[in-house]
Amino acid sequence: MLEKLRLPPKTPAPTGLLRLPFEILLQIYYHCIPRKRIIEVAHLCFIPQWLPDLEDGQDFEDDNSIFLLSKQISEEALDVLYGDNVFKLYLHGEGESYLKKNFSHQNRQRMKYLLLIARPRGVSYTPENRVDDVLWRCMLPHLKGLRIVAEQPVKERSYYGAPTHKQEMDCWINWFPPYMQCLGQYLVRETKIEVDANDHAETEELVKKCLPYGYQKIQCHLVGDLIFKRGQYSWESGY
Numbered sequence: 001m002l003e004k005l006r007l008p009p010k011t012p013a014p015t016g017l018l019r020l021p022f023e024i025l026l027q028i029y030y031h032c033i034p035r036k037r038i039i040e041v042a043h044l045c046f047i048p049q050w051l052p053d054l055e056d057g058q059d060f061e062d063d064n065s066i067f068l069l070s071k072q073i074s075e076e077a078l079d080v081l082y083g084d085n086v087f088k089l090y091l092h093g094e095g096e097s098y099l100k101k102n103f104s105h106q107n108r109q110r111m112k113y114l115l116l117i118a119r120p121r122g123v124s125y126t127p128e129n130r131v132d133d134v135l136w137r138c139m140l141p142h143l144k145g146l147r148i149v150a151e152q153p154v155k156e157r158s159y160y161g162a163p164t165h166k167q168e169m170d171c172w173i174n175w176f177p178p179y180m181q182c183l184g185q186y187l188v189r190e191t192k193i194e195v196d197a198n199d200h201a202e203t204e205e206l207v208k209k210c211l212p213y214g215y216q217k218i219q220c221h222l223v224g225d226l227i228f229k230r231g232q233y234s235w236e237s238g239y
Helices: 002-006 022-032 071-083 095-102 105-110 132-141 165-186 201-210 224-228
Strands: 038-040 045-047 086-090 113-118 143-151 190-196
Touching: 002 113, 022 071, 071 105, 095 132, 105 132, 113 165, 132 165, 143 201, 165 201
Parallel strands: 038 086, 086 113, 113 143, 143 190
Antiparallel strands: 038 045
């Protein structure tokens, strides 16, 4: 009897869903959890679009009960939620702030795909702006895919007292590179990087200098076409 009492307690056998092979559990998660969607970090909402380079999208049940079944299932389901969707943020807006406000440190590290938009406007587009190095240092090494849409100033504004195009470009060249330098410092070679700068050589050269592992030049139809007035959003289309 005493010998039996000294034995370590047996680990309880998994029950229910936890007894299933992980591959089958993964298919259940895929059915219950939205995937391949774009998530606005500012509003925590899904945009009904997905990137074609991820796996085929599929319908899902709008039910979060799977996250309540057990700690293990919740952790695995969160890995799918954050790992199989694309998180969209505006660098010139409050994207960094919303990332910290709306997502825990652990969930930010779960993110595998980011869509970053940089435009010459917004509350963060100021000479005093500083890149949040701590935020990016913890996220970037975990990424599988990064897409950047960068809109440099292309023409002078027409209102009275507007800055010249040279002044606009000087602001852009001071503001944009620190973000790219931060990305270049923490991204890993395995991350697939895509950049849409609408063929503007100055911005493409800045990106090239900062990203040591290179990038693929693309046209982002999800965001870039609207920003750059291309395709269905072009002036010629009547948009």
